[in-house]
Amino acid sequence: MTMTREQLARYVDHTLLRTDATPADVRALAREAADLGAFSICISPSLLADVGPLPDGLALATVCGFPSGKHTSAVKATEAAQAVADGADEVDMVIDIGRLRAGEHEAVRADVEAVRRAMPETALLKVIIESAALTDLEVVAACRAAEAGGAQFVKTSTGFHPAGGATVEAVELMARTVGGRLGVKASGGIRSWADAVAMVGAGATRLGLSGTAAVLAGAGAGAGC
Numbered sequence: 001m002t003m004t005r006e007q008l009a010r011y012v013d014h015t016l017l018r019t020d021a022t023p024a025d026v027r028a029l030a031r032e033a034a035d036l037g038a039f040s041i042c043i044s045p046s047l048l049a050d051v052g053p054l055p056d057g058l059a060l061a062t063v064c065g066f067p068s069g070k071h072t073s074a075v076k077a078t079e080a081a082q083a084v085a086d087g088a089d090e091v092d093m094v095i096d097i098g099r100l101r102a103g104e105h106e107a108v109r110a111d112v113e114a115v116r117r118a119m120p121e122t123a124l125l126k127v128i129i130e131s132a133a134l135t136d137l138e139v140v141a142a143c144r145a146a147e148a149g150g151a152q153f154v155k156t157s158t159g160f161h162p163a164g165g166a167t168v169e170a171v172e173l174m175a176r177t178v179g180g181r182l183g184v185k186a187s188g189g190i191r192s193w194a195d196a197v198a199m200v201g202a203g204a205t206r207l208g209l210s211g212t213a214a215v216l217a218g219a220g221a222g223a224g225c
C-alpha cells in the first residue's frame with residue numbers, strides 16, 4: 001500500500017512508557033510528536049500531570065493496569081478515572097490474559113466494562129490483549145470480550161511481554177474479528193517504515209511506536225512509501 005510520511009504519522013501514538021521516563025522526557029516527547037505530526041502521545045499515568053498544555057491537534061493517551069493486567073478491576077477503574085481527570089483523552093488498559101487463557105471470557109468482558117464505566121463517554125478505551133502470548137482462538141475471544149465490554153479499540157501488545165509484540169497475522173485476525181466496529185492498534189516492536197505500513201495494510205487503524213522518528217525517517221526508502 002502507498003502512504004505518505006504525513007499520512008502514516010497521523011496513525012501514531014508516539015509512546016514513552018519506560019519506567020525511568022522523567023517529566024522533562026514527556027514534555028520533550030510532546031514537542032517531538034507535534035513536530036512529527038503524530039496523532040497523540042502515550043505516557044505513563046504518573047506523568048500525565050507533568051506534560052503541560054499540548055499543541056492543538058495532539059491527543060493525550062495513557063495506560064491502565066500496565067503492563068501485567070493483573071490489577072483488580074476496581075484498581076483499573078480507579079486508575080482510568082484518575083487518568084481522564086488528569087487530562088487523558090484515551091486509555092489503553094491491559095486485560096488479565098491468564099483469565100482469558102483459562103476461558104474466563106465473562107470475567108474479561110466485565111473487567112473491560114468496569115473500566116469503560118469509570119470513564120466519560122468522550123474518552124476512548126483501547127484494550128490491550130497481548131496477542132503474541134495468545135492462540136488465534138484466544139485472540140478472537142479477547143477481541144469479542146473487549147467489544148462486549150464497550151471498548152472502542154483492541155490493541156495487540158504492551159511492548160513489554162517476553163512473547164513479543166505486534167505481527168501482521170495478529171492484526172489481520174483482530175481486524176477480521178472486530179474491524180469496522182472497533183479500531184485496531186498495532187504496537188510493540190514496530191521499528192521500520194515497511195513494518196508500520198504493513199500493519200496498516202493488515203487493518204491497523206492506529207500504531208503505537210516508541211521509535212516514531214526512526215520509522216517515519218524510512219519513508220521513501222523502500223516498498224510502501
Ligand SMILES: O=C[C@H](O)COP(=O)(O)O
Nearest residue numbers: 158159187188189208210
Ligand atoms: O504501547 C506501545 C508500546 O509500548 C510501544 O512499543 P515499542 O516500544 O516496541 O515501540
